[in-house]
Amino acid sequence: MLINELTKSASLECLSRLRFGRLACARDGQPYITPFYFARNGQHIYSFSTIGQKIEWMRTNPLVCVEADEHETPQKWSSVIVFGSYEELPKETEYEHLRELAHSVLEQRSIWWEPAYARTILSGAERQLDPIYFRIRIETITGRRATL
């Protein structure tokens, strides 16, 4: 197997094809990864989530990392890594067009609302299903492609 670097434009194209990846945030030096659905639009990655540890940590420290990959075979894959910053899109007039954009780019996948919007039983109590829209500004992106 040979691994080559992707160019920035090839990395962005790869990210555009993908809808599922992992998002990491950090607090007091402790990183935290969660799987998430997303959609790239321009210099941003759009997503949403119910309130929880991830949102609380990103509000405290907006520095995040996104990793996503696609696999044709175990030896033929591409992987991209984004360093970026979190920006919440609150229910306020000035964010309305960005919330609509987020909804528009995210609804292009059929089950875009899962698992962020799934009914979740945690410690016997259902969590609140109030979606938090957010976007991640892509500061840097790198990618690698493996071939035989």
Place this chain on the structure above:
Amino acid sequence: MLINELTKSASLECLSRLRFGRLACARDGQPYITPFYFARNGQHIYSFSTIGQKIEWMRTNPLVCVEADEHETPQKWSSVIVFGSYEELPKETEYEHLRELAHSVLEQRSIWWEPAYARTILSGAERQLDPIYFRIRIETITGRRATL
């Protein structure tokens, strides 16, 4: 879709079945995710890598997060998240038995040496193929399972 929490023992069992996941480290508040192959043994996750950004960051800050998941269908999956600490297993006599253990648990998968040991061309130069063995002590583990 309904998402339930896994017990600690169910989360550990799930982690034991998996061999591929994502590892995040952090430096100066910036998290960094990479895909990696691993094998759980007791309270540790064993893996190895060539030298690079991930190893350099974990040497500076040993706090890490591991995420791994298995999918039967888009609506039926399990996901586990580990908070842990990085411990390098250097080529020294006192670590010899742990390096042998790491090699033993990792070789149980057929292509265990990829992509950590793949020939990689970065900026036109091949990277050094000297493996760094390490393990992550599992401090906390949580898991979730989605069902219809």
